[in-house]
Amino acid sequence: MHGPVKRVGQKWRPPLALVLGGTLAAVLVSPLFGIIYLRLWGNILGWGEAAWLIGWIGVVATGVLGFLLWRLVLRPIYRLTDYARAMKAGRDVAAPTHFGTPELSRLGVSVMAMGESLHNRADGMKAYADHVAHELTSPLTAIQGAAELLQAGASGEDARELSATIHNASQRMQMLLDDLGHHAKAATSAGSGVCKLSEVALGLNAAINIEVSHDGMVPLIASDLGTILTQLARNAAEHGATYLTLHAQAGRLHVGDDGPGISVGNRSRVFDPFFTTRRESGGTGMGLSIVRSLVQARGGQITLLDHEKGAHFLINFE
Known part of the structure; x- marks a missing residue:
């Protein structure tokens, strides 16, 4: 995936309003200056020399104003346009680091952030599609193999085992499809809102006990927070935890459990789609991926914390 957006230079630049206002003021004042100059110096230098001097002053002033407009307005726009076209074409290109005015600087940062986000999303979707195809291949192969053996005339205990294989593989595929649906729904923003942590936590039908050690308002709508807590509680219960704090x-929202925690070797992969240490017992590896997608879609970040006991996560919305 592409790296983070490069920091735009913070040197002082005149606001766009000052640049345009100064240019318009110069256009307005120049004729007045010429008239006054001719009135004062026309009889001293001669009308021809005075007009010639005014003409050169106008040329120089136009050149200076043109250079400033090119340097502060046109060149940043050209560079930003080239960058956007390169991003659209899928080429890696150095992002602009300086802009002529604060307004263009903010526009540039927004465009670059949008471009990086779209590229990262495209890369993520490709990797996600590859994972989906890989995960569905195994149960589909099992179903096809069992069906072929049944069609070949398997009977008795063999037929019952093959039927069980088809049933288990179809359940596995259904679980994967359900989690894929939750993941896709979590990746889309449902709007902003706030809710009280205790009210949502007490209304959950979780597999383990949920304790609220410090209550407060969370910048999520109740259904989103409920989904996050349900997924975290289910994940904790499946790994042997008895309560969630x-x-x-x-x-910020700190979530911790009393389970065995996450090994050092798996810490960097816990949020990856389909990564699970419970594949043999039916784990799909989508729980924490769903949580991360939902949190990020609402403008937050979730981080796995270092802790002596259990798995601890920090969800930050600041």
Whole structure:
């Protein structure tokens, strides 16, 4: 995936309003200056020399104003346009780092962030599609193989085992499809809102006990927070935890459990789609991926914390 957007230079630049206002003021003042100059110096230098001097002053002033407009307005727009075209074509190109005015700087940062986001999303969708194809291949192959053996005349205990294989593989595919649907829904924003942590937590039908150690308002709508807590509770329960502790404070939500925690070798992969240590027992590896997609779609970030006991996550909306 593409890297983060490069930081735009923070040197002082005149606002766009000042640039345009100064140019218009120069256009307005130049004729007045010429008239006054001719009136004062026309009889001293001669009308021809004074007019010639005014003409050169006009040429120089036009050149200076043209250079400033090119340097502060046109060149940044050209560079930003070239960058956007290169991003559209899928080429890696150095992002502009300087812009002529604060307005163009903010526009440039927004365009570059949008471009990086679209490229990262496209890369993510490709990897995601590859994962989906890989995960569905195994149960589909099992179903096809069992069906062929049944058609070949398998009977008795063999037929029952093959039927069980088809049933288990179809359930596996259904679980994957359900989690894929949750993942796709989580990746789309449902709007902003706030809810009280305790009210959502107490209304959940979770597989483990949920304790609110510090209550507070969370910048999510209740259904989104419920989905996040349900997925985290299910993931914790499946790994042997008996309770989940929640702590909300100042735009942050800390979630921890009393399970065995996450090994060092798996810490960097826990949010990857389809990564699971419970594949043999039916794990799909989509729980934490769904949580991350939902949190990011609402403008937040989720981080796995270092902790002596259990798995601990920090969801930050600041």
